[in-house]
Amino acid sequence: MGLVEVGLLLLSFVVPLSAVLIGLPPFLRFLTRKGWTSSDAHKSTQTKVPEPAGPMLFVAALAGEFVAAVGFSSVVPVAVILGAGVAFAIGLADDLYVLGGKTKPLLLLLAGVAFVSLVVIVPDLYQPVITFPILGDTASHFTIYTALAVVAFPVVSNAFNMMDAFNGEISWFTLLTSLALLAGISLHAAFASGFSLARVGAVLPLVAVTTGFLLFNRYPSKAFDGDSGSLMFGAMFAGLALTGGVEIAAIIAIVPAILNSFYTLSSVRGFVERRRMQSRPTYMGSDGLLYPSTEAGAPNTLVRLVLLAGALSEKDLVKSLMYLTLVACLFSVAISVLTWAI
Amino acid sequence: MKLAPLSGIEAVAFLLIIAETYLFFNFVVPVGSIPHSPIDYTGLALLKLALILALVAVWFVVMIGLTRVYVRAKVRNAPRPSS
Numbered sequence: 001m002g003l004v005e006v007g008l009l010l011l012s013f014v015v016p017l018s019a020v021l022i023g024l025p026p027f028l029r030f031l032t033r034k035g036w037t038s039s040d041a042h043k044s045t046q047t048k049v050p051e052p053a054g055p056m057l058f059v060a061a062l063a064g065e066f067v068a069a070v071g072f073s074s075v076v077p078v079a080v081i082l083g084a085g086v087a088f089a090i091g092l093a094d095d096l097y098v099l100g101g102k103t104k105p106l107l108l109l110l111a112g113v114a115f116v117s118l119v120v121i122v123p124d125l126y127q128p129v130i131t132f133p134i135l136g137d138t139a140s141h142f143t144i145y146t147a148l149a150v151v152a153f154p155v156v157s158n159a160f161n162m163m164d165a166f167n168g169e170i171s172w173f174t175l176l177t178s179l180a181l182l183a184g185i186s187l188h189a190a191f192a193s194g195f196s197l198a199r200v201g202a203v204l205p206l207v208a209v210t211t212g213f214l215l216f217n218r219y220p221s222k223a224f225d226g227d228s229g230s231l232m233f234g235a236m237f238a239g240l241a242l243t244g245g246v247e248i249a250a251i252i253a254i255v256p257a258i259l260n261s262f263y264t265l266s267s268v269r270g271f272v273e274r275r276r277m278q279s280r281p282t283y284m285g286s287d288g289l290l291y292p293s294t295e296a297g298a299p300n301t302l303v304r305l306v307l308l309a310g311a312l313s314e315k316d317l318v319k320s321l322m323y324l325t326l327v328a329c330l331f332s333v334a335i336s337v338l339t340w341a342i
Numbered sequence: 343m344k345l346a347p348l349s350g351i352e353a354v355a356f357l358l359i360i361a362e363t364y365l366f367f368n369f370v371v372p373v374g375s376i377p378h379s380p381i382d383y384t385g386l387a388l389l390k391l392a393l394i395l396a397l398v399a400v401w402f403v404v405m406i407g408l409t410r411v412y413v414r415a416k417v418r419n420a421p422r423p424s425s
């Protein structure tokens with residue numbers, strides 16, 4: 001790797017990070033002026049937080065992927081931001097008009113379709129094989145891989161969306177999982193011949209945007225990303241995992257989100273918009289701590305399972321969730337090492 | 343330490359995901375490519391679908407089972423506000 005490539009990778013990180021740090025404060029003031037704020041549900045006093053910050057986060061990610069695409073002369077960052085852009089637009093529609101529980105996942109299939117449609121122009125956008133640690137590659141299965149790639153977008157985007165309930169949860173979660181993804185794709189680039197650095201460059205805007213956003217979203221939050229932000233993060237993650245050829249490591253990293261979605265969907269028996277859930281999985285006590293619901297019909301979210309081990313403040317709850325995410329990310333990195341370096 | 347049981351469930355979840363993805367891509371997807379297979383096209387499609395559903399069902403059953411055991415063990419001593 002030459003000095004030019006290092007500079008381009010650095011730019012792919014610095015540009016989106018600067019865009020968030022410089023652009024988000026005035027955008028949040030604009031949202032507040034317009035009255036686009038949401039109640040922070042887990043506070044004892046009524047607190048209003050500007051939402052959605054998603055549009056500014058998308059602009060920053062777009063700037064980063066543009067740098068990576070032009071710098072490395074690659075279509076990979078274009079495909080990633082195309083899928084993310086469709087998910088962002090659906091999320092923004094949900095932020096403004098509230099889409100139905102079933103409409104959103106169905107519409108998100110369009111993000112997957114937009115992403116895979118670029119394979120017509122760039123046949124090597126993704127390799128239709130899965131590489132397992134120690135066991136190696138499967139045979140090439142283009143049709144089934146492409147179908148699964150389309151489905152991956154709504155699944156992963158919704159999983160990220162469901163991890164967006166507490167101060168700092170989505171930003172910490174996306175940062176940790178995108179770092180695991182970066183480790184996997186970097187190892188792939190380092191040990192596999194003919195693997196383009198553009199695929200590493202395409203991950204850096206996601207890492208940069210979440211690093212910048214964390215400063216505003218961590219407890220106590222000064223900004224919420226809205227569905228436009230969380231769905232975009234999920235779609236970017238899915239696109240990067242597919243183009244980076246690190247599908248297994250990516251799935252492992254987001255297991256807490258997959259479990260959270262699975263628990264919610266299996267206990268409420270289907271796609272139900274969270275604002276329309278009949279009973280809540282948790283509640284806030286008069287002491288300001290969060291408690292698990294002991295009702296028989298309460299949905300079994302990951303948060304409820306964590307709280308069954310002990311009541312927690314919002315800040316400590318997010319720490320516990322991030323502990324579970326960190327465990328998954330460490331396993332993910334170990335899988336990447338076993339897959340590419342050994 | 344309080345989160346050790348949940349970390350255990352998490353570990354089982356991703357070990358099953360790896361194993362089932364391997365089985366899916368190496369044994370279920372190539373089923374149709376067996377030369378001189380006595381099963382016709384529709385039969386093969388149905389067989390593949392049944393195998394996929396079986397893999398998904400195994401993951402669901404194991405996860406639901408582990409979660410039920412965890413919830414049952416914890417819910418009796420679930421924390422409640424003192425007042």
